[in-house]
Amino acid sequence: MPWDFDTSVPVYLQIAETVRRRIVSGEYERGSQLPSVRDLAVKAAVNPNTVQRAFMCLENDGLIETRGTMGRYVTDSLESVEAARETLAQDTIGAFCRRMEALGYTGEDTIELLKKTYEGETK
Amino acid sequence: MTEAPILECRGLTKTYGSHRGLEDFSVALPAGRIIGLLGPNGSGKTTLIKLCAGLLRPTSGQLYIDGMPVGPDTKSIVSYLPERICFDVSMTVEGVMAYYKDFFADFDEQRAKVMLEKLNIDTARKIKELSKGTREKVQLVLVMSRRAKLYLLDEPIGGVDPATRDYILSTIISNYSPDSSVIISTHLISDVENILDEFMFINEGKLILYNNCDNVRRELGKSLDRFFREVFRC
Numbered sequence: 001m002p003w004d005f006d007t008s009v010p011v012y013l014q015i016a017e018t019v020r021r022r023i024v025s026g027e028y029e030r031g032s033q034l035p036s037v038r039d040l041a042v043k044a045a046v047n048p049n050t051v052q053r054a055f056m057c058l059e060n061d062g063l064i065e066t067r068g069t070m071g072r073y074v075t076d077s078l079e080s081v082e083a084a085r086e087t088l089a090q091d092t093i094g095a096f097c098r099r100m101e102a103l104g105y106t107g108e109d110t111i112e113l114l115k116k117t118y119e120g121e122t123k
Numbered sequence: 124m125t126e127a128p129i130l131e132c133r134g135l136t137k138t139y140g141s142h143r144g145l146e147d148f149s150v151a152l153p154a155g156r157i158i159g160l161l162g163p164n165g166s167g168k169t170t171l172i173k174l175c176a177g178l179l180r181p182t183s184g185q186l187y188i189d190g191m192p193v194g195p196d197t198k199s200i201v202s203y204l205p206e207r208i209c210f211d212v213s214m215t216v217e218g219v220m221a222y223y224k225d226f227f228a229d230f231d232e233q234r235a236k237v238m239l240e241k242l243n244i245d246t247a248r249k250i251k252e253l254s255k256g257t258r259e260k261v262q263l264v265l266v267m268s269r270r271a272k273l274y275l276l277d278e279p280i281g282g283v284d285p286a287t288r289d290y291i292l293s294t295i296i297s298n299y300s301p302d303s304s305v306i307i308s309t310h311l312i313s314d315v316e317n318i319l320d321e322f323m324f325i326n327e328g329k330l331i332l333y334n335n336c337d338n339v340r341r342e343l344g345k346s347l348d349r350f351f352r353e354v355f356r357c
Contacts, residue, residue, distance in 0.1 A: 002289060002317070007346030010337035011317055042297045045289065046317045047157050049301075050337075 002045030011046055015054035023063055023074050024085045034064060034072040127190035129154040129273050129304045130175065135184035137170050137328075144170035146328040148184070154272070155301055157318055159336075160308040161347075162325035163355050168308040169206060171325070172277045175306075176203040189272055199228065202271035206278050208258050212251035216244060216261055223265050235268035238294070256283045263291055267298040274305040280314055292318055313348040322347060324354060 005014050022028045034040075037055065041048040055072060058064045062080045064072050075081065100110045128151040135148040145167045152158055160168050173179040174186055177193045188197040210219050216239065223230045239246055242260055250258060263279060276295070280288045296318055299305050309315055316322075316336060324331040331354065339350055 005317060007313075007316070007348065008340055008344045010340045012337060038297065042293050044317075045292060045296070047320055048296065049156070049320050050317075 003043075012050045012053040012057065015040075015044060015046065015051060016057040019054065019058060020061075020063060020084055021088065023081060024088055028074050030074050030078065030081060031076045032074050033070075034074060036071060128152055128187075129189055130306070131185075131187040131190075132171075133185040135171075135174065135186055136182050137174060137179060138182045143328050145174070145181075148325075148328070148330055150323065150330055150333055152304065152306075152321075154189075154304050156320040157295070157299070157305045157307065159312070159315055159319040159322040159347075160306055160325060161310065161312055161322050161351060162331075163310060166326045167328040168325060169277055170328070172203070172275050172306070172308055175273075175275055176201060200272040202227075202266050202269040202274045204263060204266040204274070204276040204279055206281070208250070208262060210250050210262070213249060215249050216246040216253075219250065219261070219265065220246065223268075227269050229270040230265075231268050231270060234298075235264055238264045238268070242290075256287045259283055260287065260290065263294060267294055270300075270303075272303050274299060274303065276305065276307045278309055279307060280309060280311055288314055312351050313346070316347040319347075324351070326355065 003015075003018065005011055019028070019034075023030075028034060034055075035043070037048050037051045041051045044051070055064060059066065061084065062077070063075055063084055065075055066072050097107070097110065105113070130150070130152040132148050132150050135145055136143070137145040148167075148171065160171065162168050170179065174181055175188065175193065177198055186193050189200060191197050210222075214222070220232065220235055223235075224232055236246075239261070242257075242264075244253075244257060244261060250261070253261065259279070259282075263276075266274065266276070274295075279295070280291055283291065292315065295305060295307070307315055307319070319336050321333065321335050323333045336347055339345070339347055343350060
């Protein structure tokens with residue numbers, strides 16, 4: 001199945017984001033080999049140059065590395081993966097806060113509501 | 124040193140009687156890209172592709188493919204998928220394959236066989252016995268089995284169901300090599316926009332815009348399909 005994309009955002013950024021999430025979630029394990037550009041392009045139904053560009057972004061972030069002719073691998077570095085996790089978490093929370101503000105909630109209201117939600121779920 | 128553009132048009136014009144099919148069309152396309160040729164019906168897409176394939180002669184202007192003027196030399200490096208089926212429909216799939224092998228030194232028969240096998244197409248059958256979708260698949264398999272430098276695909280996904288569309292697009296992605304180029308003409312933009320590197324908007328025989336797809340998404344925050352609808356609003 002071709003991947004779904006938000007058509008208004010550059011596709012390479014969305015592919016980089018998906019691969020980043022897969023690395024953070026452990027679906028692509030640290031130190032493991034990544035699918036080839038061609039394979040991923042066919043799976044996602046996008047241009048191979050686009051996948052190439054996404055991989056270059058992730059290489060710049062230090063999340064993946066090229067090992068000569070062996071292909072691309074997820075970094076061994078726990079630090080790099082943790083840093084990516086933190087960035088993703090901040091992005092998610094940032095987007096959530098903006099949406100709550102748009103609904104008219106202050107930061108305090110939001111925190112209060114969050115606490116209640118979590119307490120409700122644990123009961 | 125930069126490589127010669129895979130396709131270069133300089134003031135390319137083609138008139139049919141008093142009608143202008145293509146007018147003062149100039150563009151230089153770098154190699155190694157998948158480029159969409161996008162425009163409404165009757166905008167000149169097929170005219171441009173036929174000129175590149177050497178099936179039409181320009182009224183004026185120049186056209187170079189990989190630095191060479193269009194002629195027998197360029198035909199050996201250009202693989203062309205016509206809008207309509209071009210085979211003698213009484214031939215078998217095998218027969219057409221033999222035809223391709225004779226005509227084109229760069230035809231990879233093994234590759235074609237593997238792809239046809241995957242599609243469960245019986246190569247002993249005649250073209251006329253196949254459904255429209257299957258015919259289009261056979262034709263695409265043959266065109267993409269050539270090791271060409273430039274693939275010209277005129278409406279490769281017109282008139283086939285969405286699953287076949289996916290198959291055709293994935294065949295294009297998995298068969299073109301990074302140093303060859305593909306030009307796809309279509310008006311079904313949302314179906315192809317994710318596989319394109321760049322696009323040309325063409326209307327009334329003129330080049331309206333040539334740009335990178337991700338530039339449009341980043342700078343305008345909209346899809347190519349949406350952008351097309353705005354540019355060509357009727």
